[in-house]
Amino acid sequence: MMKLFKNIGLTAMIVIGGISFANASGDSAYVLKKNDWPHAGPFGSFDKGALQRGLQVYKEVCSACHSLNLVAFRELTALGYTADEVKAFAGEYEFVAGLDDEGEEKFRKGLPQDYFPAPFVSEEEARDANSGALPPDFSLLGKSREHLSLFTPWNSVYGEDYIVGILTTYHEEAPHGVELAEGMNFNETFTGNQIAMMPPLSDDLLEYADGTKATTLQMAQDVATFMYWAAEPKMEERKRMGLKVILFMTLLTIMLYFVNKSVWRKVKNGNDLV
Amino acid sequence: MGSSSYEPKSKAAKWFEERLPILGLIHGTLGAGYNAPRNLNYWWNFGSLAGFMLVVQIVTGIILVMHYTPHVDMAFRSVEHIMRDVNYGWLLRYSHANGASMFFVVVYIHILRGMYFGSYKSPCEVLWFLGLVIYLLMMATGFMGYVLPWGQMSFWGATVITNLFGAFDFYDGMGESILHLLWGGFSVDNPTLQRFFSLHFLLPFVLVGVVILHIWALHLPGSNNPLGIDAKGPGDKIPFHPYYTAKDAFGLSFFIVIFAAFIFYMPNIMGHPDNYIEANPMVTPAHIVPEWYYLPFYTILKALPDKLLGVIAMFASILIFFVLPWLDGSKIRSAKFRPATAFFFWLFLVNALFLGYLGTKSPDEILINIGGGLDALTLGRISTVFYFSYFFVIVPLVSRMETTKPVPTSIAQSVLDARKEG
Numbered sequence: 001m002m003k004l005f006k007n008i009g010l011t012a013m014i015v016i017g018g019i020s021f022a023n024a025s026g027d028s029a030y031v032l033k034k035n036d037w038p039h040a041g042p043f044g045s046f047d048k049g050a051l052q053r054g055l056q057v058y059k060e061v062c063s064a065c066h067s068l069n070l071v072a073f074r075e076l077t078a079l080g081y082t083a084d085e086v087k088a089f090a091g092e093y094e095f096v097a098g099l100d101d102e103g104e105e106k107f108r109k110g111l112p113q114d115y116f117p118a119p120f121v122s123e124e125e126a127r128d129a130n131s132g133a134l135p136p137d138f139s140l141l142g143k144s145r146e147h148l149s150l151f152t153p154w155n156s157v158y159g160e161d162y163i164v165g166i167l168t169t170y171h172e173e174a175p176h177g178v179e180l181a182e183g184m185n186f187n188e189t190f191t192g193n194q195i196a197m198m199p200p201l202s203d204d205l206l207e208y209a210d211g212t213k214a215t216t217l218q219m220a221q222d223v224a225t226f227m228y229w230a231a232e233p234k235m236e237e238r239k240r241m242g243l244k245v246i247l248f249m250t251l252l253t254i255m256l257y258f259v260n261k262s263v264w265r266k267v268k269n270g271n272d273l274v
Numbered sequence: 275m276g277s278s279s280y281e282p283k284s285k286a287a288k289w290f291e292e293r294l295p296i297l298g299l300i301h302g303t304l305g306a307g308y309n310a311p312r313n314l315n316y317w318w319n320f321g322s323l324a325g326f327m328l329v330v331q332i333v334t335g336i337i338l339v340m341h342y343t344p345h346v347d348m349a350f351r352s353v354e355h356i357m358r359d360v361n362y363g364w365l366l367r368y369s370h371a372n373g374a375s376m377f378f379v380v381v382y383i384h385i386l387r388g389m390y391f392g393s394y395k396s397p398c399e400v401l402w403f404l405g406l407v408i409y410l411l412m413m414a415t416g417f418m419g420y421v422l423p424w425g426q427m428s429f430w431g432a433t434v435i436t437n438l439f440g441a442f443d444f445y446d447g448m449g450e451s452i453l454h455l456l457w458g459g460f461s462v463d464n465p466t467l468q469r470f471f472s473l474h475f476l477l478p479f480v481l482v483g484v485v486i487l488h489i490w491a492l493h494l495p496g497s498n499n500p501l502g503i504d505a506k507g508p509g510d511k512i513p514f515h516p517y518y519t520a521k522d523a524f525g526l527s528f529f530i531v532i533f534a535a536f537i538f539y540m541p542n543i544m545g546h547p548d549n550y551i552e553a554n555p556m557v558t559p560a561h562i563v564p565e566w567y568y569l570p571f572y573t574i575l576k577a578l579p580d581k582l583l584g585v586i587a588m589f590a591s592i593l594i595f596f597v598l599p600w601l602d603g604s605k606i607r608s609a610k611f612r613p614a615t616a617f618f619f620w621l622f623l624v625n626a627l628f629l630g631y632l633g634t635k636s637p638d639e640i641l642i643n644i645g646g647g648l649d650a651l652t653l654g655r656i657s658t659v660f661y662f663s664y665f666f667v668i669v670p671l672v673s674r675m676e677t678t679k680p681v682p683t684s685i686a687q688s689v690l691d692a693r694k695e696g
Contacts, residue, residue: 042539070354139354144550148543159547191560231550234357234364241365242538249531256524263520267312269696270689273509 030188032157032165035221039228040158042243045236046229048080053208054226055079057219060206062138065130065197067118070139071230074112078233079226086112093117131183133196142224142231159231160224165189167220170199279307303493309511310518311499313685317391318497318518319525320384326526327377328485332478334370342422344471346464349424350552368541374416375544376533378567381409389598390619392607393498399599401491406595408484413568413592415477418470420565425549430562432462432470438575441582461555501682502608509686561636569633570626570661576637576651577658587658594665601665604673606681614676615669622664629657 038047055076058068073090077083093110095117100106110117118137120126127134146159169188174180184194201216208214229235266272280298282288291297301307341360343352356363385405388394394402417435421428436456443449458465496505505511512518536543544566548559564572574591578584609616635641637651682688 070351070358075358140550143542144547146542146547148540148547150540150543238364238368238538238541242534245534245538246531249527249534253524253527253531256520256527260520260524263516267512267517270686270693273686273690274693 030169032161032189034158034161035164035224037158037160037225037228039225039235042239044239046078047225049210049212050222050225051079051229052081053210053212053219053222054224054229056206056209057201057223058138058226061200061219062223063116063119065119065126065135066138067120067135068116068138068230069118070115070137071233072113072115073110075233078229083112090114130196135197138227138230140231142228144231160221160228162189163224163227164217164220166195167201167223168217280305303489304514304519306513306515308493308514309505310497310514311505311510311685312512312517313499313501313689314497314518314521315500316521316525317383317387317500319522319529320380320387322522323380323526323529324377324384325485326529327373327380328478328481330373331370331377332482334366334373335475335478337366338370339475344422344468346424346467346553349422349467353423365537368537372533372536372541372544374419375566376529376536377412378416380529381412382567385409385595386623388498389622390609390616391498391500392502392602392604392609394599395502395602395604395607396599397495398491398498401488401495402599403596404484404488404491406592408481408488410592411477411481411484415474415481416565416567418474418477420549421467421470422474423549424467424553426551426553426557426559427546427549427562429462429553429555430559431564432466434562435564436462436466438581438585438588441585443582498607499685500608500610501685501688502606502610503681503685505685507684507686510684563634566630569631570629572633573629573654574658574661576633577654587662591661594662598665598669601669602673603670604676604678606678611679611681612673612676613679614672618664618668618672622661625657625660625664629654629661632657 038044038050058066073086073093076086076089081089090110090112093114093116094107095110095114097106097108120129123134141163142159144159145157145162147155147157149155166187166189171186171188174186178186178193180186180194184196185198186193187195201219203215204213205216205219206214212218280291280295280301282291282297287297298307338356341352341356341363343349353367356367358364360366388402388405417431421432436453439456440449440453442452454460456466457463458469496511499505546563563569571588571591575584575588578587604612604615606612609619632641632650632654635650637649637654639650640647641650641653642648682691
């Protein structure tokens with residue numbers, strides 16, 4: 001009898017899952033492409049080459065409009081740079097260091113403890129320079145654009161895939177019947193398909209320091225990797241610790257299982273009652 | 275919950291016990307001095323798991339407070355500071371955020387176990403009430419905690435949920451006065467964040483107090499058991515320690531493996547991505563969804579056409595549990611011997627999960643393509659009707675009318691019977 005009820009429950013859950021699956025896949029005419037990320041999965045770690053190339057894309061292309069407020073230069077050692085290289089990188093930026101004797105702004109070179117400077121001083125200035133649209137800060141975009149699903153993992157959208165999607169699914173002309181608003185571009189991935197950002201990448205837009213060919217897809221994947229690192233810089237540490245914790249706790253669980261079994265032997269099956 | 279059977283073994287313990295009999299109290303509550311039914315199954319592990327989660331939440335929470343800044347201009351950034359700069363800050367925050375979800379998971383299972391095996395029935399009504407008070411306090415604490423990171427979903431969740439209380443507009447300006455009191459101003463803003471922070475810190479300690487009462491009320495009648503019959507004879511019971519301490523330790527260890535899988539490998543799956551965008555009163559997210567543990571009640575709220583009725587139905591859907599001991603008129607506790615009750619229990623569970631699923635959908639979304647298509651609102655209304663009929667019609671009638679199976683005379687006897695068969 002119990003089995004029957006459990007089966008009813010299970011069937012109902014599967015039906016519910018099925019409905020949500022059917023529903024989610026019918027949402028949009030465009031399907032977001034999934035990429036293979038070396039940092040995905042329980043053992044995945046960041047591709048340092050991709051991170052460094054992504055930083056180059058951010059610095060040479062994206063940072064003209066997008067800030068990266070939560071990341072400090074000192075954190076770039078995680079990308080495989082030495083402390084000296086980070087110092088030199090920071091030194092290429094200029095920061096205001098108070099006023100001089102005549103009341104004019106003084107400048108100093110950037111230091112590792114400084115944060116990436118924002119391209120615009122205020123939201124108003126940013127909107128003014130971008131025909132009313134606000135370029136979002138990059139620090140957490142990798143996490144704030146993903147939709148994870150515990151029960152229907154195949155419906156999950158990962159932040160990196162979304163970013164690559166945005167960067168690589170522009171249409172030169174809007175499909176027939178779609179009326180674009182003034183200054184908007186057609187993008188398959190963006191909600192509502194109308195995005196203010198011009199297509200930011202094109203093949204060979206920049207020359208990679210490591211000689212990798214700078215195709216649009218390559219740059220998109222590199223900057224997406226970099227942005228995911230910026231959003232989740234402790235990912236590698238987290239997964240490494242997780243492995244240790246889960247291995248230890250699994251062993252402890254097995255031991256406690258046998259402890260429990262031996263403690264209960266005396267009373268199991270009523271051994272103490274007869 | 276005290277015990278007179280405790281005899282201190284060392285001189286020091288004896289000296290101390292004469293001055294403060296707290297060792298005897300612990301011995302009689304969680305030690306060898308407390309005798310529990312011998313037939314508790316693994317569903318009885320969830321009480322101690324809930325206690326463990328409360329401790330985890332308090333410990334991680336207290337350390338998080340050391341680095342968090344409750345101010346609208348700094349809260350979001352201070353949470354990211356915890357994630358990026360504080361040593362193991364990511365571990366603390368992910369443990370705390372996923373810990374809240376795990377706390378609700380184990381408490382939901384604990385409540386459902388109580389429903390299935392009739393743990394709310396006489397003489398355990400007050401024990402049941404205290405459990406429900408714990409659950410209500412958890413709901414309030416969880417909600418206010420979710421506001422603290424000051425992301426988009428924090429802000430808009432707070433706006434939607436606090437606005438519900440504006441429905442209590444029984445005389446002119448009453449709803450507004452309630453809202454102003456909750457907000458500490460004219461909208462969700464810095465005073466709201468600060469009072470939520472204060473209460474989010476306070477309520478867990480109130481919870482500890484109610485948990486102590488809950489355990490106290492448990493130890494007078496003693497634990498219920500899968501057979502739902504009173505444990506009377508000496509053969510019916512075994513000392514809590516070592517039997518249930520060993521079993522709870524095994525269960526806890528296994529549970530921590532699952533908990534760790536969430537913390538280390540899917541830390542954001544229970545959260546909402548919009549909460550990684552700083553709160554912005556000028557931009558409303560496309561879908562405002564509460565945390566998963568409120569979703570069934572959120573669907574009930576949306577199912578009614580009138581705001582006040584919706585709010586009343588939502589509160590009623592939880593408060594109804596307080597009268598469950600009287601709605602259920604059966605003399606037998608455990609659903610093991612009440613096949614019809616068991617069947618409707620599982621139906622209730624499936625329906626509750628379905629309500630939760632509907633909570634994530636917008637009301638006009640078509641979910642089942644039959645006829646003109648059934649949208650989430652219609653399905654939510656059907657589910658809500660079933661939810662309340664379970665309490666008002668099914669339980670009162672079925673519990674009084676069903677044909678029950680024979681109940682064993684004692685726990686020891688049932689163990690011996692099973693031994694003969696096996």
